[in-house]
Every structure is written in C-alpha cells, then in structure tokens.
Amino acid sequence: MNIKDNLNSIHQDITNACQSAQRHPEDVQLLAVSKTKPAEMVLQAYQAGQRHFGENYVQEAVDKIAQLSHISDICWHFIGPIQSNKTRLVAENFAWVHSVDRIKIATRLNDQRSGQDTPLNICLQVNISEESAKSGTTINELAELAAFVDQLPNLVLRGLMAIPQKNAPKAIFEEMNQLFTRLKSQYSTIDTLSMGMTNDMGDAIATGSTMVRIGTAIFGKRD
C-alpha cells in the first residue's frame, strides 16, 4: 500500500465525480481521515501534498498533533463525537470541528477558544438518517443551533456535516444539500458541506458535497 498512489487515485476519483456532476474539482476538498493510523502515515500523506487531516478520538489526535507540531501548515479537523469534558482539548488543538450538534458543546468550545488567535471553524452535524444511536442535531433543531453558533465570537459557522447511513438512498444526500443551500443563503460565512466517505463519495459529490472525508481509501483498512 502506497499512500501517495492512493491520494493520486482519490484525486482522480474526485475529478471524475465532479465531471459527471458538472462541477469544478477545486470545489471539493479532500480531508484525509487518519484516525487509528500513526503519525508516520500522516507525514507520508503530508509529503505527498495533503494538508487537511481528520481525527475522531481526542486523546489519540492530541498525541499525533504533538508529534507533528514541527509542521506548521497541517490543518487538523475534529470529526468525532464530542463529550463535554473533552471540549477544551478540541478547542485548543484543532482548526475545525465538524461534529457540533448541541448548544452546550458550542458554548464550551467558544469559551475555551478565547485564548487563540483564530476562531474555530464549525460544521453542524445533522443526523440526517435519523438513526437513534448516531450523533447529530435533528433537522427541527438545526435553525436554532445555527443562529446560536453564528453569534459566538470565537466560532465561525462554516457549514454542515452528515454521515448518511450505509447504503442510504440518494434522496438523503439531496436533503442535506437542500439544508446546506438554505443555510448558506442565510449566513455569509457558510461554504462547507462535509459529506462523503470512502464508500459514498460519488453520491456525495453528485449532491453538492464540498469536502469529502476519506480514510480507508488513503490509509487502508482500520483494525
């Protein structure tokens, strides 16, 4: 397995999916999901030109971020479920959080970001498939959460994130795109629809995703 080859092949897949959807490839960003994978693999991807990395587990991520702290232009995204006792580590170590799904977490991230030079970029996670075990706000609560995050000084509302259930119908992806388009017309800072993983990247790009989160196809299967 060669990380550089995998990245090239994913970029080609993104380009092809964009062509089919009549979209510009530069409008879809690649987030490399490095959870469970060692810092050396992140470094290999970095050396192949990758800059944005996604992590799910706070402590694992913080260790990796420290190991790679000599590299100034890696952009770290937190994409996992957030417990309120971990918000400080998230606020202090990441540039983006994709998994904000309630007011309490947003409040804590805002308070704990206050010492940093730049605000934290926020995507609101929507439980689009309405799976009871999954994180994410309901569609009904989304407008209130967006308005709340928008007025916090240390957070910037950048968009929405979703993890559609396995083999979700394309209508689910389209529904996310509609929510995104509506919110984007209300808030000038919104530009990001974080949607699409190794197995559903094509549908996600066809339905407006601007950031795909790819792990397995870059770094191989996880244990």
Ligand SMILES: *Cc1c(COP(=O)(O)O)cnc(C)c1O
């Ligand atoms: C693990 C994970 C990914 C990457 O999934 P792959 O199927 O390995 O591409 C993307 N997003 C989230 C939220 C994840 O937890």
